[in-house]
Amino acid sequence: MGVQATLxxxxxTVDPFSHGFLGDPYPHHEALREAGPVVWLEKYGVWAMARHDQVREALTDWETYCSSAGVGLSDFRKEPPWWPPSIILEADPPLHTRTRAVLTRLLWPNAIKALRETFEREADRLIEKLVARREFDGIADLAEAYPLKVFPDAVGIPEEGRENLLRYGSMVFNSFGPHNDLLREAMTHAGPVRDWIMSKCNRAALAPRGLGMQIFDAVDGGELSEDEAGMLVRSFLSAGIDTTVYGLGNALYCLARYPDQWQTLRREPNLIRNAFEEVLRFEAPVQTFFRTTTRAIEVGGVQLGEGEKVLLFLAAANRDPRRWERSDVFDISRRAAGHMTFGTGVHGCVGQSVARLETEAILAALAKRVESFELIAEPRRRLNNTLRGFDTLPLRITALS
Structure with missing residues (x-):
């Protein structure tokens, strides 16, 4: 797969942002893992790590591998970002510590528990409608429809124009790669999308008592500025919607592709949480993120300099046979804890508890009503510089009698 050794x-020589790579990354992941603990990507002049141990170490050691220079290919110290950097995703302590504390408080276990009843009720309603239809698109009718309902409701975003949240997410996650056709397409309507986002993520537009307004409460408490609160609401939405849309779509795909696993899940609904963790490991919705070195460091006998970009292949780490037995097998009984899909350390995805809550609610609603579901046409991939998922997923349901 285009790997050669030097002294x-x-x-x-592989391009990890080419259509071919993004369409089927796993053979390339294997080649990168086997090439060594760190590999030089000639096309972009950056380092890459694809083994579990090295990816985990880089994600954990924020002092050596920083996020504040951008978590994409662009180095913010050398070129200005297209949008003000996220003060949580693209920030390091102490700024990151201060801003993350606000979001962590919003999503502590009691807060998630309060959301659960509403999320489960909406999941039941949606699945009941889809079961009655029998055939539907697993992406537009479920993986997008459900997160675009429950999470913006919880944040306090008005219903009109919510499709802009998906467009905004496409802009954000494609911007972490090169200036290729995927980014150009995502940015086609950048102006109107940014205007909509700005107009809906301020104090005046948010519903009272929603999660968004609770972020602005931190302004009144002196923890954030007004501008910082608006930026956190935007980051919160991308963290809580896009990963869920892609993760939920991938869950439906895996369970349709491996019907024996769906039957196991239906018989043993206590495996629902475990099943989603295995989806996150096996078919990671978040494939990559970058870091930038803050000092010279040796990795596996290779010297990395200060200020160098490092591409972390989260999805490759998730299938590293050094970490996982039968790493290329989808098995919902596997203990998948330790996958890198949501990161780890101080930058672990702040919205992961919401993604888990939403997906578990949908899988539970399906398990109560659906004997089986199957693909009735070839699904179409949605290529993205950072995320992996589907554009269409045609499904047919057989309801429980």
């Missing part, structure tokens, strides 16, 4: 470092 000092393995070098790969």
């Amino acid at each position: 000092s470092r393995p070098i790969s």
